[in-house]
Amino acid sequence: xxxxxxxxxxxxxxxxxxGTVKSAGSIQxxxxxxxxxxxxxxxxxxxxxxIKGNLNVNSVVVAGALxxxxxxxxxxxxxxxxRVTGDIKAKRLAxxxxxxxxxxxxxxxxxxxxxxxxxxxxxxxxxxxPEDAKAxxxxxx
Amino acid sequence: xxxxxxxxxVVGGFDTFKAAQRAAREPPAQAxxxxxxxxxxxxxxxxxxxxxxxxxxxxxxxxxxxxYEFQLTGRTPTTHCPKCRKMLEIKEYTIDGEWSETVRTxxxxxxxxxxxxxxxxxxxxxxxxxxxxxxGVLKAYRWxxxxxxxxxxxxxxxxxxxxxxxxxxxxxxxxxxxxxxxLHGVLKAKLHASGKVTIKSxxxxxxxxxxxxxxVEEGGGLKAKVRVAKSELVPEKNESEQLKKTA
Numbered sequence: 205x206x207x208x209x210x211x212x213x214x215x216x217x218x219x220x221x222x223g224t225v226k227s228a229g230s231i232q233x234x235x236x237x238x239x240x241x242x243x244x245x246x247x248x249x250x251x252x253x254x255i256k257g258n259l260n261v262n263s264v265v266v267a268g269a270l271x272x273x274x275x276x277x278x279x280x281x282x283x284x285x286x287r288v289t290g291d292i293k294a295k296r297l298a299x300x301x302x303x304x305x306x307x308x309x310x311x312x313x314x315x316x317x318x319x320x321x322x323x324x325x326x327x328x329x330x331x332x333x334p335e336d337a338k339a340x341x342x343x344x345x
Numbered sequence: 346x347x348x349x350x351x352x353x354x355v356v357g358g359f360d361t362f363k364a365a366q367r368a369a370r371e372p373p374a375q376a377x378x379x380x381x382x383x384x385x386x387x388x389x390x391x392x393x394x395x396x397x398x399x400x401x402x403x404x405x406x407x408x409x410x411x412x413y414e415f416q417l418t419g420r421t422p423t424t425h426c427p428k429c430r431k432m433l434e435i436k437e438y439t440i441d442g443e444w445s446e447t448v449r450t451x452x453x454x455x456x457x458x459x460x461x462x463x464x465x466x467x468x469x470x471x472x473x474x475x476x477x478x479x480x481g482v483l484k485a486y487r488w489x490x491x492x493x494x495x496x497x498x499x500x501x502x503x504x505x506x507x508x509x510x511x512x513x514x515x516x517x518x519x520x521x522x523x524x525x526x527x528l529h530g531v532l533k534a535k536l537h538a539s540g541k542v543t544i545k546s547x548x549x550x551x552x553x554x555x556x557x558x559x560x561v562e563e564g565g566g567l568k569a570k571v572r573v574a575k576s577e578l579v580p581e582k583n584e585s586e587q588l589k590k591t592a
Contacts, residue, residue, distance in 0.1 A: 296563065296564070297561050297565065297566075297567055298561055298562065298563045298565075299559050299560060299561035300560065301541065301558050301559070301560045302558065302575070303559060303573060304573060304574045304575065305559065305571055305572075305573045305574075306571065306572050306573070306574065307570075307571060308569070308570050308571065309567040309568060309569055309570075309571050310568050311566055311567050311568065312549070312566045312568055313564055313565070313566055314549075314564070314566065
């Protein structure tokens, strides 16, 4: 393809690839991939795409089917037609309504996780009380 | 039609519909010859005959006596349940300071940050809890909103839907089951939602999530074991087999 850094590789819907795909730039997959994808740029998984493998990308937009783990340096976006089975890890995440997602997620954009002291240790006074009687909410951050 | 125009300055929706039908049937007025004085005005536009169409607001009401749900048009402080015929209050309450009485309303209750509920039941359609629940019971038929300064025991609060306000940090040790969940703050829980879970840009969910629908805004955080599927959930055996193949 012509052009410099803005070129994008497109794997059309008729293409079936078995093996690892490596790309230094952006890539769009509309076909079938049985293997891993390592992309330094941005990846787009089309609506009709079917990927069985792990993704290591800078950012990815998923609109098709993916069975595997996604590790993104920046952002993961799942469109409403996305069906993802696997773990995801990224700095940022956006999920549209209608997504099917089964797996673990590790996305913490602003470090907004509860503070380590959020769950105080059980008091000795509460030992005799049932667990339900303990307060469930702690003070504001 | 004449009786409507006599008494009402506001034209209702039915009048609008009939006027549109009549205008469609009437032939267009003929253009007058050029130069003739007293040119009659052109055909009246339908829009010029309509001042304002007002539709009253409809509210979903749930009877706190028998549980029957019905729609109510307009605002009224009280109404009667169509099923059990008991009188229902539809007032909105704001509780500030110490409180130990039972309140039942089909409206909303706002427990402010300085409130301390020591006894009694608070039953409403929507409840906002920002204060301390130290002995009372909260039951929301629709939205239960937890504020930043809310303190409570999990067994003492219930609601159909859950909202965590911005700045709040909620930790639920028991399995939390709701229909819809909206996170503007932090929630750490094993969450089961039969409807939609929405994580706003300031929201964060940690723990486990089982839901039919999930929507995460840009900026929202999710650190959990997730199972989101519209239809029946995929059994765990198939999931582990698929992941082994891809590894």
